[in-house]
Amino acid sequence: MKESAKENLRSPIRISQSVQELLRCPRCHARLEQADQQFKCTNPECTALFPIIAGVPVLINEESSIFSIDDIKATTQAFLGDLKEHRVKDFIRRLVPKISSNLKAKSKIAQMEELLLDQSDSPRVLVIGGGILGPGMESLTQNAAIELVDSDVSFGPRTILICDAHAIPFEDGSFDGVIAQSVLEHVVDPYRCSDEIHRVLKDQGLLFAETPLMQQVHAGRYDFTRFTHLGHRRLFRRFEELDSGAASGPGMALAWSYQHFLLSFTTSKRLRMVLRLFSSLTAFWLKYCDRFLIDKPGALDAASAVYFMGRKSGQVLLDRDLVKGYRGAG
Numbered sequence: 001m002k003e004s005a006k007e008n009l010r011s012p013i014r015i016s017q018s019v020q021e022l023l024r025c026p027r028c029h030a031r032l033e034q035a036d037q038q039f040k041c042t043n044p045e046c047t048a049l050f051p052i053i054a055g056v057p058v059l060i061n062e063e064s065s066i067f068s069i070d071d072i073k074a075t076t077q078a079f080l081g082d083l084k085e086h087r088v089k090d091f092i093r094r095l096v097p098k099i100s101s102n103l104k105a106k107s108k109i110a111q112m113e114e115l116l117l118d119q120s121d122s123p124r125v126l127v128i129g130g131g132i133l134g135p136g137m138e139s140l141t142q143n144a145a146i147e148l149v150d151s152d153v154s155f156g157p158r159t160i161l162i163c164d165a166h167a168i169p170f171e172d173g174s175f176d177g178v179i180a181q182s183v184l185e186h187v188v189d190p191y192r193c194s195d196e197i198h199r200v201l202k203d204q205g206l207l208f209a210e211t212p213l214m215q216q217v218h219a220g221r222y223d224f225t226r227f228t229h230l231g232h233r234r235l236f237r238r239f240e241e242l243d244s245g246a247a248s249g250p251g252m253a254l255a256w257s258y259q260h261f262l263l264s265f266t267t268s269k270r271l272r273m274v275l276r277l278f279s280s281l282t283a284f285w286l287k288y289c290d291r292f293l294i295d296k297p298g299a300l301d302a303a304s305a306v307y308f309m310g311r312k313s314g315q316v317l318l319d320r321d322l323v324k325g326y327r328g329a330g
């Protein structure tokens with residue numbers, strides 16, 4: 001590793017002091033105390049140790065997570081060493097027309113921003129899977145009144161905390177809002193993650209989540225679940241619904257399907273890169289159909305991804321009432 005990368009490994013914690021005070025042990029929920037480059041659980045029966053790498057606390061409960069602290073250390077070092085390579089790849093990626101398009105995130109997150117500021121002068125928002133900036137998040141990141149805690153299971157350009165959504169390392173009621181974009185398909189137990197989100201939100205706290213319905217496996221082995229609009233609603237049954245619908249439409253779903261149909265012919269990396277390029281160049285236009293389709297009932301049954309915006313509630317939506325919420329074309 002280069003000297004600069006080694007120095008980076010000892011940089012100061014980027015989480016604000018007030019948020020640091022809310023951190024709790026992901027194993028037992030006891031308070032943590034910082035000692036040099038690690039956090040230690042203050043519960044004498046737990047005494048778990050969590051490293052701080054490059055200013056990022058790694059608060060993973062290894063007993064329940066599919067990630068180990070050693071896995072994360074390895075990805076951190078790879079990330080710090082390969083920043084230049086990431087930039088080159090990102091540059092090439094930007095030249096190819098995209099087959100994906102999120103039509104709702106920007107307006108819904110703007111709506112959430114207003115609601116957050118109605119509820120508090122300085123709202124605190126946990127972003128799960130926030131290592132890379134999600135679609136429509138720009139305005140939120142630029143609002144100085146809102147404190148974003150960008151968390152992820154690996155190192156990314158925005159990661160300030162590494163944790164697992166199955167065991168969120170925060171005190172109950174710590175946040176005014178939680179955002180989870182394209183995350184819950186990558187967790188083994190989304191219901192437990194939903195309970196954790198509910199727990200770390202304040203009463204009336206806000207949630208915005210987007211999750212795929214019609215998307216092929218991505219992120220390799222770390223992809224487990226898809227949700228229909230109502231399946232997604234049920235996942236958040238302990239929330240009052242403010243809004244929900246298709247975030248990405250059937251056009252994007254078709255483009256992905258076509259691309260992955262072609263990709264399934266080969267495992268050759270080089271050939272797959274060519275097929276990705278070819279399918280992107282021949283199917284990018286499909287996403288424009290979604291502008292016309294996105295709010296149609298049929299699109300809700302065929303969406304690439306669905307979204308849910310809700311408020312933490314003390315009530316649970318009954319399954320009998322859940323099915324009354326069907327808004328598709330069937």
Ligand SMILES: [Zn+2]
Pocket residue numbers: 025026027028029030041042043046047048
């Ligand atoms: Zn503990």
